[in-house]
Amino acid sequence: MQYAVVDEWSRGGSWLHRRDARAKLGVLVLFLLAVSVSPAQAGWRVGAFGVFPLTALLAARLPVAGVLWRAAAILAFTVPFAVGVWIAGEPDRALLLLLKSYVSALACLVTVGVTPWTRLVQAFRKLGMPPILTQVMELLYRYLFLLAGQAAGARTAALCRGFAGVPRFQQFRVAAGVVAVLFGRSLERAGRVERGMAARGFRGEFLYAGAVLWVWQDTVLVCFSMTGVIAAWWVLR
Amino acid sequence: MHIPDGFLSPPVWAALDVVSVPAVGFMARRAQRTAADRAPLLGVMGAFVFAAQMINFPVGLGTSGHLVGGALLACTLGPAAASMVMTAILVVQALVFQDGGVLALGANVLNMALIGVMAGYLPYRYWANTPLRRAGVFLGGFLSVLVGASLAMAQLAASGVSFTGPVLAVSAGLFVVTAVLEGLITLAVFEAVERLNPGWVNTPAGAGSRATGLLAAAAVLLAAVGVLVASGSPDGLENLAEQSGIASRAVTLFTTPLTDYEWKAAGGEWLSKAGAGLAGLAVIYVLCSMMGRLIGRPRNS
Known part of the structure; x- marks a missing residue:
């Protein structure tokens, strides 16, 4: 499944992969902040911020073309808006919107590509996110692939049984029925997961094996990145 | 979205x-x-x-x-x-x-x-x-x-x-x-x-009655569409203030995003007025709900 690609990237062993997720999230937020507050006069030069995620991409030994292509998914939303702004008579602003959104999405993708999901959620928890939200995020990600596979299977089964040939109104009802069955199966699965977790002594909080501790290399990453990003913002200002 | x-x-x-x-x-x-x-x-x-x-x-x-x-x-x-x-x-x-x-x-x-x-x-x-x-x-x-x-x-x-x-x-x-x-x-x-x-x-x-739901829908509709048919003339007090010359001495101490019942950022006239109306409705609903809960809360004697 295409979603699993990012998961595969995040299991690498580079220096960046081994850093604390909190450090990487901090750097990401700082980077996004710098891109966001860069002035409109900077114009196309905002694209220079792309050097940072590209450097990280190469350092983490992630597939460059794959990551750049995947980050382009953001353009599906931004291009129509940029065209609207262009038509409204602001071509410079349209270009700025495209560049800012693409560079931001690229930075986000690189961060997730070098950090396993469990580590990210762990970092969110340590940064004060409500436990119920982090648990939901963790379980959502875990069962996402499984249920998406089931949905794809249900769709194939419906097509095999002549779904495409029935009248449109009937198709609508069949699709609703497929979603309802998926809903029921999800509820049953949730019940089994709940009982399984209770049987294993779940007390409302996940326990992680081999927690990552903040080490001096994380401080180096934060300081180095902060200096670079602030310097870039200063030059472009 | x-x-x-x-x-x-x-x-x-x-x-x-x-x-x-x-x-x-x-x-x-x-x-x-x-x-x-x-x-x-x-x-x-x-x-x-x-x-x-x-x-x-x-x-x-x-x-x-x-x-x-x-x-x-x-x-x-x-x-x-x-x-x-x-x-x-x-x-x-x-x-x-x-x-x-x-x-x-x-x-x-x-x-x-x-x-x-x-x-x-x-x-x-x-x-x-x-x-x-x-x-x-x-x-x-x-x-x-x-x-x-x-x-x-x-x-x-x-x-x-x-x-x-x-x-x-x-x-x-x-x-x-x-x-x-x-x-x-x-x-x-x-x-x-x-x-x-x-x-x-x-x-x-204890879900609300049909009347409550219809009332809520009517309030939303009125706030969003009512501005299209509302009169643009000043009300009685504003009219009196204008005629007596008091209005010109009015001082604005501060402005809010919804000043004059208009949400300027929303763009067009209808959108700005309807936006302000709906925002006001939401604020009043939240405040009244909170007050209702506060008043209705059982007290420990």
């Missing part, structure tokens, strides 16, 4: 992040109270929404749509749990699927997971035990998308993203079509779920 990073101006995304953080905290506490030890259920239902989005519903003209899910979750899990699931979905979408931004997460959470879910839940909340139940589910799905999309457009406009009249009209048309589609899909899935097992549907205890 997912706003990416780079589209909202720093004051707008920062303000919306500041509003969203405590709001999510509040909903998390409510969800913890009402759905304690049910994290597996919420997590799996979040995955269900992702999976359900893969199933296309034919809508004619060679196109198809899919479920967004906020209203369906609110009608089955309750609003607090649905807000948590939608927030988790938005975080995963922003980080893993590049659908929506990280700095814009506050805006997206507010539009879709908080206000969108509440807008999707309220008609069902009031009409669940009345003959208008089906209409409530449809209206919930419709409003959850329309309110979220309208808020996103307003936030983009407040950030200085300019839209020409035709672009705005096309966007509004698309939003209405998408909202109707979401209403129909939500209703179809809701009925199918109820047929499979009525126990899977959350029927609010």
